[in-house]
Amino acid sequence: MTSESKYPKINEKIEVACDLCGYTETELLFEKEGFCHVRCKNCGLVYVNPRLKAHRDFQRISGTGSMGEDQISSAQISRICRELAIFTTYRKLNRILEIGAGRGWFLSVARDLGWKTWAVEINRDAISNLNKKGVKNIIVSSAEDFVVERETFDAVRVWDVVEHLESPVQCMKRVYGSLRPGGFLRLATTNFNSLSRIVNGPEWVYLNGSDHIILFDPVTITKLLKSVGFRRISIRTRSFNLRKKLYHPEREINNRGHPLAPFRKLIDETARFSKLGHQMIVEAVKDS
């Protein structure tokens, strides 16, 4: 096998329809680093079109699936414990699933607190890390195609994942089916309608068309979850920053001279109380 056939051709692209509604008519918002970011004229979903044909292959071998810290601080463990306390309300079957478990810190702490854990993961480095950490029940699959018995889990966590997926709709259908009645979904993704994005425009740190191919906002993430059956949905947002180059640290722009820089912390606090923070945290409960 030559190195050329072993890896996908990274520049080949395909046209895709809107994942949320199937519509194909779009409005071009901007082009960044060769990727057109468009808005669906029917439902308002923002996505990259055309996108890389080998997007999913790229997630398997590279991408950001294994991103995260090699070491974790006691403060970070405390933060995970506080998050797991939110899940405790829903703990009946004692089974929890994380889609895109990455370094496996969340599931490791959950396991230490007595949860039976499952992980869906596609990235080979992440899978290796999960095995090393002794995380049980690793389902090697894309987030769109994983198979588990229906109504298995009390809770599913999907953290910084849906923006990477070819079909968040397919993923969420499976998540919904995998939750028991009354089960709990906790999800995080970037907010396209955030102050950070509006201020930075196409230079916004999370706009990286080879990797972040669907950009939700509070309206479109709600449409996604309602489309698969969730009715009880709550969304809050947090954080404002002026960083521009998450994926290209060598091109990181020093923002100290930015006119908004002195107010960053104040705006950050304000973002918590609005829907304008750059991280959306979404919680949804499946009807009993």
Ligand SMILES: [Zn+2]
């Ligand atoms: Zn649409």
